[in-house]
Amino acid sequence: MPALNPVLAQLPEYPIVRIEAAKERLRAAGREVFDFGTGDPLEPTPDFVRRALLEAVPAVCRYPTYRGLPALRQAAAGYLTRRFGVAVDPDAQVLGTLGSKEAVFSTALAFVDRDGPRRVVAYPTPGYAVYEAGARFAGAEALGVPLRAAQGHLLEPWALPPAVRARLALVWTNYPHNPTGAVAPAEYLARLARFAREEDVVVCADECYVDVHAGPPPGSLLEHGTTNVLAFHSCSKRSGMTGYRSGFVAGDPALVATLAKLRPNLGTAAQAFVEAAGAAAWGDDAHAAARNAVFARKRALFDAFFARAGLEQAGGPGTFFLWFRAPGGDDEGYARALLERVGVVVVPGSYFGPGGEGFCRLALVPDEATCAAAIAAWERAGPG
Numbered sequence: 001m002p003a004l005n006p007v008l009a010q011l012p013e014y015p016i017v018r019i020e021a022a023k024e025r026l027r028a029a030g031r032e033v034f035d036f037g038t039g040d041p042l043e044p045t046p047d048f049v050r051r052a053l054l055e056a057v058p059a060v061c062r063y064p065t066y067r068g069l070p071a072l073r074q075a076a077a078g079y080l081t082r083r084f085g086v087a088v089d090p091d092a093q094v095l096g097t098l099g100s101k102e103a104v105f106s107t108a109l110a111f112v113d114r115d116g117p118r119r120v121v122a123y124p125t126p127g128y129a130v131y132e133a134g135a136r137f138a139g140a141e142a143l144g145v146p147l148r149a150a151q152g153h154l155l156e157p158w159a160l161p162p163a164v165r166a167r168l169a170l171v172w173t174n175y176p177h178n179p180t181g182a183v184a185p186a187e188y189l190a191r192l193a194r195f196a197r198e199e200d201v202v203v204c205a206d207e208c209y210v211d212v213h214a215g216p217p218p219g220s221l222l223e224h225g226t227t228n229v230l231a232f233h234s235c236s237k238r239s240g241m242t243g244y245r246s247g248f249v250a251g252d253p254a255l256v257a258t259l260a261k262l263r264p265n266l267g268t269a270a271q272a273f274v275e276a277a278g279a280a281a282w283g284d285d286a287h288a289a290a291r292n293a294v295f296a297r298k299r300a301l302f303d304a305f306f307a308r309a310g311l312e313q314a315g316g317p318g319t320f321f322l323w324f325r326a327p328g329g330d331d332e333g334y335a336r337a338l339l340e341r342v343g344v345v346v347v348p349g350s351y352f353g354p355g356g357e358g359f360c361r362l363a364l365v366p367d368e369a370t371c372a373a374a375i376a377a378w379e380r381a382g383p384g
């Protein structure tokens with residue numbers, strides 16, 4: 001066996017992979033499976049986005065640009081202005097990405113000096129697994145910061161011990177938050193932007209769920225200043241484009257210039273025809289509002305069911321995830337039993353890292369009729 005990168009050897013299996021096997025086993029046995037696992041909703045991509053892609057496929061398809069199509073960057077800047085009242089220069093402050101995951105993964109490569117005194121990358125736990133993976137592969141010291149329900153699941157880097165703060169290179173935040181659905185209030189975002197400026201730490205805000213929410217629209221960190229700040233946005237959730245792979249990063253021009261230097265090394269530029277579809281999506285808000293209304297209706301079905309069944313919701317109004325307490329306290333055991341008893345797939349909270357134990361995440365992925373059918377089956381079987 002050839003040698004393995006020890007970072008890879010130490011990483012646990014990507015959590016969702018563990019659920020796939022159990023799901024397939026049930027399907028093979030002819031059971032109906034209601035899949036609320038992976039956050040990949042089934043609502044179709046808007047027609048105008050699909051047409052924009054098809055019309056942009058050229059006869060000769062040459063290498064894409066590493067900064068992203070000017071049309072994509074302009075549409076992204078237009079979106080930031082309309083949605084958040086933020087003005088950014090599309091040439092100096094925006095980069096196209098191949099979805100946001102690759103950019104989330106690779107950003108630590110640009111901002112961590114693995115031999116320097118400031119090599120800590122802090123990220124929320126429970127949370128999206130890629131912050132930690134990116135930090136580790138970059139040779140950073142990966143620091144999961146536990147989120148507490150009592151503090152609104154807010155990651156407060158200013159509350160870290162001074163000795164840790166002095167070694168911080170980069171902080172990841174993610175509001176609305178996967179998996180808890182927590183939304184960050186404006187005062188928190190203002191303090192975070194001030195922290196980035198005053199402590200000279202790169203703060204990366206993963207805002208890919210910012211247009212998926214019940215209640216008032218969440219804000220962006222960019223509203224509070226761009227110094228030392230990058231915001232990561234994606235067409236995946238807002239526009240139903242997970243398979244397209246299109247997103248953008250925007251913020252501090254010096255940080256954007258650094259990423260523009262890194263990224264040609266990675267081979268992660270998005271195809272121009274995909275970016276044409278992305279530009280169309282960022283140019284329109286009506287479809288995002290309509291999608292959000294669908295998620296709100298599905299959420300309302302589950303809110304009512306959870307209340308009837310005595311299942312306790314423990315998360316916030318953002319994202320299309322419901323975060324609830326696993327009856328009996330064993331999240332993995334509950335998720336396994338729910339799959340066996342009812343055919344409903346949810347993800348055990350512990351799969352999102354320390355702090356997730358005892359909770360489960362339900363993604364509002366199936367259509368409304370399937371949500372209703374799953375609720376009926378769950379109700380017949382009892383909450384468990």
Ligand SMILES: Cc1ncc(COP(=O)(O)O)c(C=O)c1O
Pocket residue numbers: 039098099100101102104128174178206208233234235236242246247
């Ligand atoms: C918190 C968070 N960030 C980033 C992503 C990546 O999304 P994409 O690469 O499709 O833009 C996801 C996907 O599930 C996510 O949950």
